Amino acid sequence: MTSAQDKQKQQAAEAAIEYVERGAVIGVGTGSTVNFFIDALAAMKNDIDAAVSSSEASTARLKQHGIEVIELNNVADLPVYVDGADEIDHHLRMVKGGGGALTREKIIAAVAKKFVCIADDSKLVKRLGGFPIPVEVIPMARSYVARQIVKLGGDPVWRQGFTTDNGNVILDIHNFDILNPVQLEEELNSIVGVVTNGLFADRGADIALLAGPDGITKKTR
Numbered sequence: 001m002t003s004a005q006d007k008q009k010q011q012a013a014e015a016a017i018e019y020v021e022r023g024a025v026i027g028v029g030t031g032s033t034v035n036f037f038i039d040a041l042a043a044m045k046n047d048i049d050a051a052v053s054s055s056e057a058s059t060a061r062l063k064q065h066g067i068e069v070i071e072l073n074n075v076a077d078l079p080v081y082v083d084g085a086d087e088i089d090h091h092l093r094m095v096k097g098g099g100g101a102l103t104r105e106k107i108i109a110a111v112a113k114k115f116v117c118i119a120d121d122s123k124l125v126k127r128l129g130g131f132p133i134p135v136e137v138i139p140m141a142r143s144y145v146a147r148q149i150v151k152l153g154g155d156p157v158w159r160q161g162f163t164t165d166n167g168n169v170i171l172d173i174h175n176f177d178i179l180n181p182v183q184l185e186e187e188l189n190s191i192v193g194v195v196t197n198g199l200f201a202d203r204g205a206d207i208a209l210l211a212g213p214d215g216i217t218k219k220t221r
């Protein structure tokens with residue numbers, strides 16, 4: 001049975017289709033909301049050039065639909081990237097990486113001209129950090145990075161049994177009091193051994209399509 005939240009994720013995903021540029025490469029994120037987007041994208045697969053994908057899971061789903069997936073290195077121009085979020089604030093800064101795809105997501109987001117965030121409106125928060133901040137870490141640095149994160153005031157928890165598509169581990173940071181998300185994003189990035197962190201504050205979304213019981217709310221930066 002489809003839950004009300006799933007219906008809202010699907011609505012947000014389908015609303016993003018109008019931002020897909022015909023004849024261009026589309027950037028595709030990861031997660032349950034993006035899965036609905038990929039399914040909707042299948043209906044216009046002959047109108048797009050190809051897709052770049054932020055995870056093995058999204059790549060597999062895109063290919064199942066017959067959508068060509070190409071290497072980001074071969075893409076000079078990426079007008080739009082569509083992805084979900086674990087949290088998004090009113091400035092369209094986000095926490096991402098609940099599914100562990102944060103690094104490839106951040107890379108594609110950096111390349112894309114426009115980031116369209118799709119989510120049900122339960123993801124909208126006044127202040128980021130209620131959802132633990134995922135940090136992708138080179139495995140041998142896990143304990144060192146965890147100690148450095150404690151010094152910054154967070155409580156890191158190793159996501160045991162999980163390996164990212166890049167062969168790394170994830171520390172989920174609980175209880176961070178995030179007053180300045182851009183600064184914290186930089187501080188986390190500067191710890192040796194950190195590959196990426198799930199704060200998307202420096203490069204947030206440009207457009208958010210948030211689905212609630214009364215339909216879609218569009219927010220822009």
Ligand SMILES: O=C[C@H](O)[C@H](O)[C@H](O)COP(=O)(O)O
Pocket residue numbers: 029030031032033034083084085086095096097098099100101102105
């Ligand atoms: O690593 C996963 C991604 O950052 C997702 O975009 C995020 O976790 C949201 O996923 P969902 O749409 O399943 O809530």
